[in-house]
Amino acid sequence: MKIIYGGSFNPPTIAHYQISQMILDKFPDSKIIFVPTSTNYEKTDLHDDKHRLEMLKIMCDKLGNRASISTYELDSPTYLGTYYTLKHFGDCYFLMGADNFDYIDKWMHFPDIVVENKFIVIPRDNYDIEKKFKENAILNKYRNHFIIFNDFNKIFISSSEYRQTKNSNLLLEEIKEYIEKNDLYKEA
Numbered sequence: 001m002k003i004i005y006g007g008s009f010n011p012p013t014i015a016h017y018q019i020s021q022m023i024l025d026k027f028p029d030s031k032i033i034f035v036p037t038s039t040n041y042e043k044t045d046l047h048d049d050k051h052r053l054e055m056l057k058i059m060c061d062k063l064g065n066r067a068s069i070s071t072y073e074l075d076s077p078t079y080l081g082t083y084y085t086l087k088h089f090g091d092c093y094f095l096m097g098a099d100n101f102d103y104i105d106k107w108m109h110f111p112d113i114v115v116e117n118k119f120i121v122i123p124r125d126n127y128d129i130e131k132k133f134k135e136n137a138i139l140n141k142y143r144n145h146f147i148i149f150n151d152f153n154k155i156f157i158s159s160s161e162y163r164q165t166k167n168s169n170l171l172l173e174e175i176k177e178y179i180e181k182n183d184l185y186k187e188a
Contacts, residue, residue, distance in 0.1 A: 001030040002092040008037045009052050012059045013170050015157035019122050024066055034069045040079045049074045051184060058174045081108035086117050095120045098127035111138040120147045125156050
């Protein structure tokens with residue numbers, strides 16, 4: 001089973017690591033491919049691609065040989081959206097948090113992205129996943145395209161929280177050291 005884990009990873013947090021480890025444990029024949037979003041994506045506070053890629057390499061080393069990174073989106077001259085990323089990888093699952101799922105109906109190429117693909121959704125604080133299915137006819141119709149891990153503890157850690165608080169407890173020790181060595185995330 002091929003699982004695509006897309007995101008800004010700005011920086012990768014301990015939550016990204018714990019989610020990945022849980023997925024690898026739940027699906028022993030799976031492989032996770034991290035696909036960091038390029039700075040071409042319209043997000044104003046992304047650190048440069050090089051540092052985010054290096055931090056993901058650190059995390060992948062800790063996760064083992066079933067975790068890898070693709071620079072597919074980093075190498076693209078423009079951001080085309082998750083739909084084309086999933087097309088590129090073929091038969092796979094897209095791993096996301098409930099915070100991203102909550103906006104999936106606003107994604108580029110919706111509803112095709114849901115009709116043509118499969119997803120794994122991890123609960124996040126204050127997001128009612130089942131309510132979203134009930135409120136959206138397309139999502140409800142393709143409910144079987146989603147695996148929801150309700151038994152996973154809800155995540156209260158995010159990259160943006162780290163950027164705001166600089167709380168190093170939100171990071172793997174090796175990523176904390178990388179950030180300190182490269183003098184990253186110092187801006188207010």
